[in-house]
Amino acid sequence: MSNSEVLLEALRTVNxxxxxxxxxELDMVQSAQLDGQKARVTILLTIAGCPMRSTIEAEVTAALLGVAEVEDVDVTLGVMDPQQRAALRERLASRRTPFSDPQSLTRVIAVASGKGGVGKSSITANLAAHLASQGLKVGLIDADVHGFSIPSLMGITQNPTRMDDMILPPVAHGVKVISIGMFLDSNQPVIWRGPMLHRALEQFLSDVYFGDLDYLFLDLPPGTGDMAISVSQLLPNSELLVITTPQSTATEVAERAGTIALQTDQKVLGVVENMSFLQLPDGTRMEVFGSGGGENLSESLTRQLGYEVNLLSQIPLEESVRVGSDQGTPVVLGAAQSPAALALQELAEKLVQRPRGLAGRSLPMSF
Incomplete structure (x- = not known):
């Protein structure tokens, strides 16, 4: 193996x-040579203002210093020309997972609720973060255009990178995330009607490069409005996870979010009861928002939909969830042994354990 091949082998570990x-694989390595004990490499960035240039430079340096013959590294950062960028974009476009394709093996989970304030967004962020921490490829779309909160919950401050007409989503805690909030200059309100909401989701699905995903989560706005309908139209294979609190009024409106599946032909994965109880220092539980709402919702949806809709989890009310949300670190990562984090981890594992049906799907095979 030549010196250049040794360096390229090391660079294959840099993503x-x-x-x-x-x-x-992305043809970003223009040259790699060993000059004595100094490795000289030229890396082509996708765009001139690449926000991750320092990260790339640091990881390239670290990878090459791991080569026995290398004691020093000289990294030159260049930029792809329009032809190179077009070739890369074409290669990436051919690898996009068509989430709406019935043959897609990406599980699309839309997290819904009847009303706001039940913890739907924080649950979505935690589920995505936990599955990513287990080595799965996870994407997250903040479909709550009017009340977006996912960037803050995931600790994202950087904007998406534009590569011509392709958008590269920021990655936080191993999750590829996109939200309308990333395209706004400030915390301004989004005053859009139905057609614009539909177009926004359509662009998130077509223009954003997610690559191959195991799971794609959508944080839906509360209720059964335009975005819920658009999700069912653009992602007919999506499944619904319904979030409620134990309170009877929350359960009543959450029931509407679940029974929308009767009109959209989506499957309801189950019910999650958030803020189920507050664990007191003496070990007793205070049911701040009442009790039984999740079970009642589960029974009602089972009866109306004609199949078993289980109560998958009862997540306790805990300060650590709020702290993690404020800090941009999901509780499943920041306080992984807390009761709420353990309940969320268990919920995520239940979603993974549900088999993905392959009936009627053609599997790629080569001979």
Missing amino acids: DPELRRPIT
């Missing part, structure tokens, strides 16, 4: 932070 693929 582009946004595309999450090896820089060698």
